[in-house]
Amino acid sequence: SQQGEEDPQALSIQEGENATMNCSYKTSINNLQWYRQNSGRGLVHLILIRSNEREKHSGRLRVTLDTSKKSSSLLITASRAADTASYFCATLNGYKLSFGAGTTVTVRA
């Protein structure tokens, strides 16, 4: 079952701009993960943030986690055309992942 909502559903930005998307979840978590899906393809793991972490960086990605609000955000800085994809947050329940609805990001050249 889906864990929560993602906001916005779609985002269109110019190359070089930053893209921010938010995810809310419903239950307590041990960690929250972000995945990217290129059109018609499988998912690729981007970054994992543990429940005791507030912020994490990986290259041009920055993830924040606010467990009191049950929310997370993903920031992609200096976006490139290759960042065009759908982005999903996911929470772990036991060993099963529950995905958010996803944000579709389009980066215009």
Add this chain to the structure above:
Amino acid sequence: GAVVSQHPSWVICKSGTSVKIECRSLDFQATTMFWYRQFPKQSLMLMATSNEGSKATYEQGVEKDKFLINHASLTLSTLTVTSAHPEDSSFYICSTYDWREAFFEQYFGPGTRLTVT
């Protein structure tokens, strides 16, 4: 990270026929694999958890007699869509996790696009 393959990448079948989709872990032994279904512009919905050597565990609302899962070896799980209907047309994705890693990051196959005519 782990590498997961799926075959076929796309398949078209006629209504009433059965289709088998294979999911393979290429570089480690996967005791557990997951099968997801994704409709256009929607998120992934977990269908079932496949465990090597035992019966699959299906999510609520997923018909186990329609979606047959077999996990006969540590590197291969198969999903058979039996008596397929047009409403079964979807993108099917498998995944697994590397039990040697601590946080259950999942590795996904590239997906199989099923179209039932």
